[in-house]
Amino acid sequence: SAVISQKPSRDICQRGTSLTIQCQVDSQVTMMFWYRQQPGQSLTLIATANQGSEATYESGFVIDKFPISRPNLTFSTLTVSNMSPEDSSIYLCSVRTAGGPGEQFFGPGTRLTVL
Amino acid sequence: KQEVTQIPAALSVPEGENLVLNCSFTDSAIYNLQWFRQDPGKGLTSLLLIQSSQREQTSGRLNASLDKSSGRSTLYIAASQPGDSATYLCAVASNRDDKIIFGKGTRLHILP
Numbered sequence: 602s603a604v605i606s607q608k609p610s611r612d613i614c615q616r617g618t619s620l621t622i623q624c625q626v627d628s629q630v631t632m633m634f635w636y637r638q639q640p641g642q643s644l645t646l647i648a649t650a651n652q653g654s655e656a657t658y659e660s661g662f663v664i665d666k667f668p669i670s671r672p673n674l675t676f677s678t679l680t681v682s683n684m685s686p687e688d689s690s691i692y693l694c695s696v697r698t699a700g701g702p703g704e705q706f707f708g709p710g711t712r713l714t715v716l
Numbered sequence: 717k718q719e720v721t722q723i724p725a726a727l728s729v730p731e732g733e734n735l736v737l738n739c740s741f742t743d744s745a746i747y748n749l750q751w752f753r754q755d756p757g758k759g760l761t762s763l764l765l766i767q768s769s770q771r772e773q774t775s776g777r778l779n780a781s782l783d784k785s786s787g788r789s790t791l792y793i794a795a796s797q798p799g800d801s802a803t804y805l806c807a808v809a810s811n812r813d814d815k816i817i818f819g820k821g822t823r824l825h826i827l828p
Binding site: 605707708709 | 748752757761762765809815816818820821
């Protein structure tokens with residue numbers, strides 16, 4: 602298994618600002634992902650964070666809005682840029698500890714409210 | 717495109733009852749299926765992972781089954797307790813694109 606921590610756990614931000622969310626894993630992992638969970642909805646994959654290269658974004662998500670860094674095998678950041686109230690969601694970091702579609706683990710999430 | 721459906725969307729049962737949550741998926745080309753629990757405003761806790769070659773997995777009072785050919789999985793919770801109250805999510809890992817697709821979840825409320 603993997604123990605995942607996220608910072609901040611929650612934040613309230615003003616429209617037009619940006620927030621960077623950090624994800625730290627207690628062991629080296631092959632794959633890291635960022636998900637969004639809008640109120641009352643299930644999880645939607647934003648992107649796969651690739652170590653040492655640009656993230657792979659899902660349809661509907663772009664790098665300018667959600668820049669992602671992954672400098673090593675245990676750490677990643679997601680920035681939510683130029684925020685609007687529609688960005689109010691829980692943002693979750695997730696990892697797989699083995700290559701291929703093994704068991705997936707999730708961090709505690711970051712609850713973002715944009716006013 | 718893989719679609720994952722969970723029925724019912726919400727369920728309330730008295731404490732002590734056994735219950736079944738259902739998950740169906742449209743594309744049987746899967747690597748595995750995973751059941752998660754999510755408490756309000758929190759992250760996801762992995763409950764059970766079933767590989768595509770397996771038929772079921774058990775952990776304590778939880779038993780998950782998988783029928784890949786019919787595109788169905790069930791999560792059986794025995795002797796339910798108020799602490800089981802949460803949203804239960806089913807997620808399917810596709811072997812076509814290495815992504816996992818989530819259902820919308822079942823909100824479970826166990827009445828004391």
